[in-house]
Structure formats: C-alpha cells, structure tokens
Amino acid sequence: MTNSPKDNQNNLVSFLRHNQPLPPQACPDLEQKILESLEPRRFRDRRHYKTVTWTIPSAIATGFLFTTVSFGVRTPRIAIEPNDLENFLVDNWHDTLNNQNHSAIDDSEIDWLLPNVYKSKQALSVSAQ
Amino acid sequence: MLANQKASKAETDTNADADTNAQTEQELILLCQQGDRTCFRLLYQRYQQRVRSTLYQLCGKSLLDDLVQEVFLRAWKGLPKLKTAKYFSTWLYRISWNVATDRRRKLAQGKDKTFNEYTDKDRLNYGKDLSNVQDTSDLMHLHYQDVVQRGLNSLSFDHRSVLVLHDLEDLPQKQVAEILDIPVGTVKSRLFHARNSFKKILEQQGISF
Numbered sequence: 001m002t003n004s005p006k007d008n009q010n011n012l013v014s015f016l017r018h019n020q021p022l023p024p025q026a027c028p029d030l031e032q033k034i035l036e037s038l039e040p041r042r043f044r045d046r047r048h049y050k051t052v053t054w055t056i057p058s059a060i061a062t063g064f065l066f067t068t069v070s071f072g073v074r075t076p077r078i079a080i081e082p083n084d085l086e087n088f089l090v091d092n093w094h095d096t097l098n099n100q101n102h103s104a105i106d107d108s109e110i111d112w113l114l115p116n117v118y119k120s121k122q123a124l125s126v127s128a129q
Numbered sequence: 130m131l132a133n134q135k136a137s138k139a140e141t142d143t144n145a146d147a148d149t150n151a152q153t154e155q156e157l158i159l160l161c162q163q164g165d166r167t168c169f170r171l172l173y174q175r176y177q178q179r180v181r182s183t184l185y186q187l188c189g190k191s192l193l194d195d196l197v198q199e200v201f202l203r204a205w206k207g208l209p210k211l212k213t214a215k216y217f218s219t220w221l222y223r224i225s226w227n228v229a230t231d232r233r234r235k236l237a238q239g240k241d242k243t244f245n246e247y248t249d250k251d252r253l254n255y256g257k258d259l260s261n262v263q264d265t266s267d268l269m270h271l272h273y274q275d276v277v278q279r280g281l282n283s284l285s286f287d288h289r290s291v292l293v294l295h296d297l298e299d300l301p302q303k304q305v306a307e308i309l310d311i312p313v314g315t316v317k318s319r320l321f322h323a324r325n326s327f328k329k330i331l332e333q334q335g336i337s338f
Contacts, residue, residue: 011338012324012331013296019273020297021281023185027194031173034198038205041164
C-alpha cells in the first residue's frame with residue numbers, strides 16, 4: 001500500500017517541523033541593548049502639523065483683512081453732494097485739456113524713433129561735401 | 130451532558146482568553162506607538178523567538194543577534210505608521226523578511242566576508258555537538274537537523290522563504306502571500322516546487338516518505 005501525495009506532503013512537513021534547526025540562544029544583554037538603542041519618539045511632527053494647520057488660515061484671514069482695509073482707505077469716495085460732483089467734473093475736464101496740451105508739446109513720433117547716430121552721420125556727410 | 134457543558138465552557142473561556150490576549154496586544158501596540166518602551170519590551174519578549182527562528186532559517190547563524198536587533202529597531206521606527214494593530218504580526222514578519230533579503234543582498238555583493246567564517250564555525254559547532262551526544266536518537270535528531278539545514282541552504286531564496294513561513298512557522302498561505310507581497314497562487318506554486326526539491330534532497334540522503 002503506497003502513501004497518497006497528500007500523506008507524503010504531510011509526512012514531509014511533520015519531518016521538517018520536528019527536525020528544524022533551532023536558533024542559538026540570544027546574547028543575554030540583547031534585549032537591553034535593543035531597548036537602549038530605541039530612538040525617542042518625535043511628537044514634534046504632530047505639533048508642527050497642528051501649528052501649520054492653524055497658521056495658514058490665520059495668515060490668509062489677516063492678509064484679506066489688511067487688503068480690504070487698505071483698499072477701502074485708498075479708493076476715492078464717491079461724491080454724493082452735487083457741489084462735490086460738479087467740482088470733480090470740472091477738475092477732470094481741466095486735467096483732460098492739460099493732457100492734450102502736454103501731448104502737443106511732445107516730440108513727434110518720427111523724431112523720437114530716429115536714432116542719434118543718424119543725425120551725427122548726416123553732420124559728417126555735410127562736412128564731407 | 131455535563132461533559133459537553135464543561136467542554137463548551139472551556140471553549141468559551143479559551144475564546145475569551147484569546148480575545149483578551151488580542152485586545153491586550155492591540156493595547157500594547159497602541160502604547161508603543163505613543164512611545165512606551167516598557168510595552169515594546171513586552172512585544173519583544175512575545176515575538177523575539179519567532180523573529181529569531183525565521184531569520185535563522187533564512188540567513189543562518191551569522192550575525193543573528195544583529196539581524197534580530199535590526200528587525201526590532203525598524204519595527205519601533207515604523208510603529209507610528211502602522212494603521213491596523215491586528216496586522217502587527219504579519220508586518221513584523223515582513224520586516225524580518227526584508228532584513229533577511231538585505232542581508233542576502235549584501236552577501237551576494239561580497240560586502241560581508243564574515244559569512245563564510247561563520248558557516249565554518251557552524252560546522253565546527255555541529256561537530257562538537259556530535260561529539261557530546263551519547264544517545265543514538267539524539268544523534269539521529271542532530272543529523273536530521275543538519276540535513277534540514279543543508280536542504281534549506283540549497284533551495285532558492287524564494288522557495289526557502291515560502292517553505293520557512295508556511296511549513297516551519299506554520300503561517301497560513303494568505304498571510305505568507307501578504308508578507309511576501311505575492312498572490313496566493315504564487316505561494317502555492319512555490320510551496321509545491323520547494324517541497325519537491327526538498328524531497329529530492331532528502332532522498333539523496335536516504336530519507337524518503
């Protein structure tokens with residue numbers, strides 16, 4: 001009567017378990033050595049994470065507040081009184097005229113596009129003639 | 130009837146004990162995650178034999194204490210990242226396997242020349258053991274142990290890992306698959322080939338089943 005393959009496997013496994021080589025005894029101070037080598041836990045990471053979690057929203061809120069306040073201060077107020085409105089319109093009109101005068105005084109486009117070198121070359125050619 | 134009641138009560142007690150042990154282990158792991166070294170000592174005492182045995186079967190005797198230390202230091206370092214405490218055992222076996230793989234890689238690169246010296250020492254110790262043994266059954270047992278050790282050494286590392294974890298450490302195939310990060314089908318296939326190879330080695334030594 002022959003053993004089935006399953007029996008053979010079971011026999012092999014039980015043979016292996018029964019005769020498995022046993023590891024040598026550990027060094028007596030190994031446990032202590034391992035415990036002394038353990039690095040201290042760093043909980044700073046969690047605290048840091050918490051700090052970051054609180055810092056970012058408060059920074060955004062502060063920035064928003066600052067922008068709002070400064071924008072409110074700098075923006076010209078809308079004239080509500082008729083006199084104010086009239087003065088505003090007159091001032092604006094004068095500014096427009098002044099701008100036009102100023103632009104009339106400006107050099108022509110060709111003038112400021114021409115390089116200075118060209119002028120000097122012309123001068124040279126005149127002297128050559 | 131009374132016997133049945135006693136048996137069921139005993140079974141309930143055993144289950145309750147198992148639950149308590151499991152619970153305390155989870156508590157231990159949680160405390161270790163918070164940095165409790167005393168709890169880590171308890172975990173060490175609970176698992177060191179299994180880790181030691183696995184490493185010994187995978188890497189041999191050389192620098193075994195150092196390897197065990199490496200496993201537990203890595204475990205301590207990685208514990209805060211372990212999400213599920215009930216997988217601690219699988220995770221620790223995984224670390225052991227990683228440490229063993231690293232060790233074998235170093236040996237393959239020839240960085241560690243102490244391995245051959247230690248293997249020679251092992252053989253010398255085996256000779257000393259034989260000279261001390263008087264009883265024939267003990268002698269046979271030692272001989273078989275040596276045969277098994279040499280058989281394990283002659284297997285490929287993949288086959289050896291599966292055989293050690295499944296047949297010697299008595300872990301289920303699913304857990305072996307998780308430890309080695311391979312499908313269960315691969316575990317089955319490797320186990321089949323490893324056992325066949327081992328049988329051939331044993332047959333060469335005159336041992337058959």
